[in-house]
Amino acid sequence: MKKWAVAGLSLLLLAGCSSNTADKKEALDGETLYGNKCSACHGGNLKGAVGPSLLNISSKYSEDKLFKVISEGTDKMPGHLLSAAESRVVAKWLLEKK
Structure with a gap:
């Protein structure tokens, strides 16, 4: 019984680690964040x-x-929807668009 509990907890920890990695990757992608x-x-x-x-x-x-503007918002746009790092990535991505 103890082995099953350890195995279950291990799977939960591994699942948590993989989702954190996905979040960090997404934070580097301006198009996805946008x-x-x-x-x-x-x-x-x-x-x-x-x-x-x-x-x-x-x-x-x-x-x-x-x-x-992205970080703080304006009178018509909410701010703080993205972290500072994400706001910087989106700003750079938008400035590259023509």
């Missing part, structure tokens, strides 16, 4: 929906300013 947290308002194609279009955002914002 799709999960931003696309509902800004559209999957960056053309806008409830929120404004983000196409050619580099003509409007520097990386630091865009990071601040």
Whole structure:
């Protein structure tokens, strides 16, 4: 009986470790983060929906300013939806889009 309990706990621990790895990988992917947290308002194609279009955002914002908007939000957009590291990744990803 004790062996089954140890085996069960081991499986739970292994499952937890693998999901943490997946979360860390996702945090490095701006497209995935955008799709999960931003696309509902800004559209999957960056053309806008409830929120404004983000196409050619580099003509409007520097990386630091865009990071601040993503991190802190605005009067119409909530902030703190992403961690600081995730906000930086999404800002860089958006600035690469044309």
